[in-house]
Amino acid sequence: MTEPKENPLMEKIVSLCKRRGFIFQSSEIYGGINGFWDYGPLGVELRKNIRDCWWNDMVRQRDDIVGLESSIIMHPKVWEASGHIGGFNDPMVDCKVSKQRFRADQLFFAPVIIDRKIVGYVSALESETTAAEMQEQAEKFKRKKAIQGKLEPVQPRDFTEAKSEEIPLIPSPATGEPGSLTPPRAFNMMLQTYVGALRDESAVAYLRPETAQGMFVDFKAIVDTGRVKIPFGIAQVGKSFRNEITPRNFIFRSREFEQMEMEYFISDEDDWAKWHRYWIDWCREWLVKAGIPAAQLSEYNHPKEKLSHYSKGTTDIMFQFPFGVQELWGIAARGNFDLSQHAKFSGEPMEYFDDVAKRKYVPHVIEPAVGVDRIMLAILCSAYCEDQAPDEKGKMESRVVLKFAPRIAPIKVAIFPLLKNKPELVEKAKAVRDLLRPHMTVFYDEAGAIGRRYRRQDEIGTPFGLTIDFDTLGEKGDELKDTVTLRDRDTMKQERVKISELLQLLLPKIR
């Protein structure tokens, strides 16, 4: 099967997002900056709705979850404790020929020394037999080059110790030939900055790569002041930053992104699998409520051998994006690793005293973590739709519609006077706009033909359109006076509704 070289659907969505003011490339007038995006007038409404829905469902409608907004820049030790500095800051070595990448500390090399003279180098990847392998290579090397003399035993060193003049002489483990390896380069995922006026090592700080650590670091403060009892959760929405090597797929993976994370603390004796399942189901239901069809969702369980050593299990809710099935929402059982680490690094005990069980323990945690940006992209992709609609003369034309769930649509209702050159219509339409505006996002439009205005709203996913016509003014008698047509985005059907009943009709539909 050949992979499609292009992705027409994705291109259409990207171009619609730009055309209608959802998403722009950041700093575009300067040529753009890779991995950063701006959200325009409609994008910002959509994101706000996503955040608000999540916050409402996750925090406000529950007794057991409280909110938090921690700072983006935290004490650098936070990232030592979390493992982001120590464990994931490994220098990497690339082989320019085979395109393989190795961790420098797992790549070993040694000079081949005959009669006290270095005649070449051998290399091997870390394994139980690295030393033996390299000794064998050295002997083979000696035979091949037909060099006489005494071969000294090889002494493997890892690549982080390679001197710059040695690097071109060390063979790549992939090809066996020297000259293709790059010097070790650090791939630190965290964005760095300096706090304070001095730009020295002591001032280095990091932009958080996840919001989660804020919840762990403030765990004690919340337990002490929040009147919370296990099981309970701490939720946070905020920006995070990662130096992704390859930002790709529109806003799917960016360097600045917004997370919605929740840490749900449970007893160390609780059945974590039960809570894990509970949160997976909760997240799936939430996505469906946000308008994503259940049929486009699936689950992926991370294989045990790929899990971090502290994780008991991670399940990703996957979404069928136009560019493939990709991770949307990760639900991780993190054990009590994070709290224990912070206890260790800060010296502050992170134990919870359980009034019911009458004992102390370090709680375990289940973490549903999702990106606002990813949800936004999934919503855009599943909402995008092209169908057929009749034009003025009844001829079928293709129509682009974003079928957003009304609760997350940027604009809930658009209001039109049938004609703009009739002051009575305009005045009445503006009165209807003012009536609804305190309760929902509205958009007033009087430009062009009515059909065009409907189509414009279809393209930005506005679920309802209201048109004020001559009947509204009472031209056909009192029966229709002060009624308007309410037009449905998806069916394009219209019904006649009394202005006085609009609010009670619309409000339940947009919740």
Added chain:
RNA sequence: GCGGGCGUAGUUCAAUGGUAGAACGGCAGUCUUCCAAACUGCACACGAGGGUUCGAUUCCCUUCGCCCGCUCCA
């Protein structure tokens, strides 16, 4: 980070070694009687930098960005 492809209006495309056209969209106006009507007018582009050249949007180099594949994604 590597390899391949590509950068011309808001979008989709065209042309050209002598500085660019269209369609759709946008804005304003005339006109309107419920699904992208018509007419008129207006605004808007050669991603950036350097080189070759009398002259570069066009050729070359660099860079930035986008797409596809690999890699990476704690």
